[in-house]
Amino acid sequence: MTAVSVAAEWQLLYNRYYRKPEIYSMQWGRMELTRNRVACAPFGGPIAVIRDDSKIVQLYAESARRKLHIFNSAGVLLASTVWDRPGGRLVGMAWTDELVLVCVVQDGTVYSYDIHAELSASQYSMGKDCFEQSVVECVFWGNGMICLTEGNQIFCVSDFKNPQPCKLADPALEDYPLCIAVIEPQYTMHGNVEVLLGVEDHVLAVEEDGVQQLGVGVGPLQKMAVSPNGKYLAAFTHNGRLLVIPTDFSRIISEYCCESALPPEQIAWCGMDSVLLYWEDMLLMVGPAGDPVRYLYDEPIILIPEFDGVRILTNTSMEFLQRVPDSSVSIFQIGSTRPAALLYDALEHFDKHSAKADENLRMIRASLPEAVEVCIDAAGHEFDVSRQLTLLRAACYGRAFCSQFSRDRFQDICKTLRVLNAVRNHEIGIPLSIQQYKSLTAPVLIGRLINAYHHLLALKISEYLNLNSEVVIMHWTCTKMLASAAIDDAALLEILLDKLKLCKGISYAAIAAHADNNGRRKLAAMLVDHEPLSSKKVPLLLSIGEEDTALVKSTESGDTDLVYLVLFHIWQKKPSLDFFGTINARPLARDLFITYARFYKHEFLKDFFLSTGQFQDVAFLLLKESWDFEKNPMASKGSPLHGPRIRLIEQAQKLFSETKEHNFESKASEEHAKLLRLQHELEVSTKQSIFVGSSISDTIRTCIVLGNHRAALRVRTEFKVSDKRWYWLKAFALATVRDWDSLEKFSKEKRPPGGYKPFVEACIDADEKTEALKYIPKLTDPREKSEAYARIGMAKEAADAASQAKDSELFSRLKLTLAQNAAAASIFEGWRERLSFQGVY
Known part of the structure; x- marks a missing residue:
């Protein structure tokens, strides 16, 4: 495809090009959008359609009962369900960031559906005031919404994950506002939602704690739309002017006078560069300067804003209007002589075996890496697969003459495009641009695929991108269980194991828990047997009533914490005797129980010991x-x-x-x-x-x-x-009270069975030298007598007694005992010479 034919599809808005390729021819057959309420999810998400009960419409062959249909972006039916929700007319419907369809009815009741049209059990009400006054309009953003009642009161849910409706400040309006817009919490200074109400010739900014009047004289405003970054407001006035102003209304950035004062049916930002206005047969794209671009339609359309463009849904097609990337402009702009354009042209000449290919390469030799990069970038922004291939071939051709260019960059874009092309297939129906894909991230995309039951594609993408495929296998397994109620547990186990073995390290315990939650306890028990980690296996065995097996597995693991977990569980559940019998057969469990009970449960431990003899x-x-x-x-x-x-x-x-x-x-x-x-x-x-x-x-x-x-x-x-012990005790007791007469009388009652040493020791300990001298001479052992004399400082007597013992070691001890006494040392020296103990000293 030549550059001229590519650029011919573009529209010039001032100095910027825009393109509007058709992504899908819708597969939903006969569809009239004007007869229905439609909610389209961003990032190429699903489309919810339900007949609009506020309009009188002709029923063809369809049932009078309304149905909620959910399609992918290509119009392929994903699910449908009969709408029979009470609460009055459906007022608002939108998708959250997690692809949950939120539906608000007249009495303020909020219902939630998943992508398979399954009603969530977590419905809630916006409150008593909404019930009494009735909700007339809703405005949604990523994970929140505001509701306006007939009494012109505003109620807000800032997070659908934790829905807690709150009332904003009273705007004190007598009439219904002309238009409503919302600045998301992430773009406000205080982190709370800010609601803009078009009232008379100004705008009211309503917050939770107050109301502020802005832009007096700028209106009346008929339509408003806040930019993707929350900084600017596009507003259509009563006299047909399109204004772009900051959200603080400090000035008018740009102004365009439309041909009609009739307010458009829809207004939306196309990225950050232009604003779209849609009337019944015309879509007008207005930029900051220059003439606008007009697109004519002979069927109704719905604008679906994305942060990098706008998807346009009609009865028969899905288009994507976006600014042409700079890389594509540099290649395909008519008359372009930039390096990337010359490289692209060189490939065309190379295919024709023309020498001009070499001439082009020589012209851009210095800029060849830049040209390769631009071709790669342009390929990433293309939806047309053949054009992607041509651009990548051009990049590959240039890279052959550019050795310093990173090989990883080329491989990464190829991987990204393979993923994008796979999910853009009409059966999958997720028309992501490369910028949306990078913002959404691959793990989130895989999560959306598995929620839509595209498990095989999700698994292949996970493996291709080297991501953990466990989440895919887990979700497939849980889904398979729900869909296989008629298959017996043993057959289903074989089917599951055949797939589960593809993913190493997968948690069989988590899958078994899901089986148990769905009433398949036998299957859960068989699955948990394949779980290698005891820390995951044992708790699940307890939850499914397999206490004995859990005790076996915990003791085999040697993990005392796990054993205690099982013990406490069985302890609370079983009678005492059954519990005792269970643990007595397991030595580790028994010992751990005894250790615990010894400190905290004495009575229970006594019962255990008694039961086991x-x-x-x-x-x-x-x-x-x-x-x-x-x-x-x-x-x-x-x-x-x-x-x-x-x-x-x-x-x-x-x-x-x-x-x-x-x-x-x-x-x-x-x-x-x-x-x-x-x-x-x-x-x-x-x-x-x-x-x-x-x-x-x-x-x-x-x-x-x-x-x-x-x-x-x-x-x-x-x-x-014994008598000997009695004498010691009484002697020391009498010495303690210093009853020396009684002590002496006690010593004379009869000869002490152990001798007089207790009396000597008692007196010396009481520091009574005089009393001790009454009993020391009565000691029969010369060693004891010598040591006793030494302890009361009588060196000569100690030496005399030691000489009788003829014990050299005793002499050494006594000399050390009396070392501080010079006279005593002299005595011992004399005895040393006399008894010839020179060798000892």
Whole structure:
């Protein structure tokens, strides 16, 4: 195709070219747009059509019952459903950014449909005022809308994902506004929607917290449209003028006088460069300067604004009106001599085997990379596949003589065009431009494809672009389950696994959860068995009632957190005995349960040990509980807490006595309980809380200190304290109260069974040298006697006693003990020479 024939399709608006190629011949058969309400989604999205109940129309062979039809942009029917929604006449209908069809009826009820005409359960109302006053008009934007009631009150939903209707400030209007437009929240300073109302000769800007009067004298305005970037307003006045002004109405940027004062049916921006006005048979495109461009139509049209142009829908076709990209202008403009045009021309000569191809290349040698880039860019903006190929061939031809040009750039545009051409096919019907594709992004496009059930194409695009195909496989699997209710679980599992194996790392647990949600629990159990990650498998097994399997899988994983998750789930669900039987067969689960219960669930753990015959473990728990009583501050004040504590120890003693292996524990528990009872009696009798919790030795010592020798003897008798230990305890107790007479009398009662060392130690510890000298000479062991003399500083006596022991090591210790005493050192030196201990020193 020559450059002349390409440029002949363009229209010049001042100094900019526009083109309007037909993208689709609509496939919907007999369709009259004037008889219907139509909602078209941006980014080449679907088209919703429903008969307009505000008009009297002739019914042909169709049913009197209205139907909501959803088509793709090529007019291929995607879904339809009977419209039987209550609430009055349909007032407004539009697609959200997530391709949810929002329908608002007269009483303010909002219904939502997906692309398959399935009604969402999340319907809601715009509020009591809308119900009472009735909604008369709606204006939508990406994910929000405003509603105007008969009482001229404005209500807003700023986010359809979280619909919370709110009332904007009262504009205090007596008459219905002449026109309405909306500045989206993302383009306002305060981040909230701003509603523009054409009233008399000015505009009211209505926000949530106030109303502002703008542009006094600029109107009356009949139609308004806000630019794609939210900065400018195109307005048609009562006297046929088209004004372009900033949204703050600070000045008039451009003005054009139309031939008619009759307001247009539609007004829309074409990108940021021109404004479209549509009357019954004519579409007028007005730019900032120069003569406008007129397009004549013999059938009604609907303008669908895109950020880089406008799609034009008629009964029979879909066109895309856009500004011709600069790259295409530089190549195809008539008479162009730019490098890209010469490169494109060189390819044509090359195909004809003309030497002029080489001449063209030599002319643009220095600009060859630029020319290649322009051809690539122009190819990306083309809808015509043959023209794409020609431009890419020209770029490839130039790249052969341009070694420094990036190979990746060429590969990227080829990939992009393959994706775009695939989704532009009329069966898919998503006529994205390259700019729209880049803005939408490939993952979002794939999401739209799978929502339309084009899973195969979505999978191929994902693999082609090296994107994660898991989301596609997951969606296909869930959709397949819903559509395969008649297929048995085993057969369906084989079908699913055949596809799921294509995607490594896919979450079988998520698919199994979906199967369970759809009532196919057996299929869910079979699917979850293929999930390699225990962290995903185990929770799902619990949710589908497979507790035993979940316990097996969690213990096999070795993940204690998972085991605890299963344990707590079964614990709450099963009776105690069933729970005990379940965990007792699993050592890891049993040990983890015991560890947890030992700290937090003593009574439950005791029941477990009793059910399994582990009486000694119950006994140890009872002992621990008794020790916990000891920590209670009330237990140290002669309180009744001693009674329960003693009973716990006695219960433990009985349980220990059930097995021969725990005779020691049984005897120790018995004596402990006996000691606590005796100590409790002592505290009651002495009215001093100092006995309970102490040892037998401390109890005896305390009794003697208090002068209660009878009680001390009772403790000695009850617990069979040996004579040797008794002498030590009593000697130190008497020394503590410094009752030296009683101590001396006690030493003479009979010869102490362990000797007089306890009396010596008690006196020395009490720092009573005189009293100690009464007992040191009675020591029979010369070593003990020598060390005792040394401790009270009597060096000569210590040396005499050490000489009797004839122990060199003892001499060394004594010398160190008395090292600070010069006289003592002299004595030991004399003894060293006398006893010939030179080798020791």
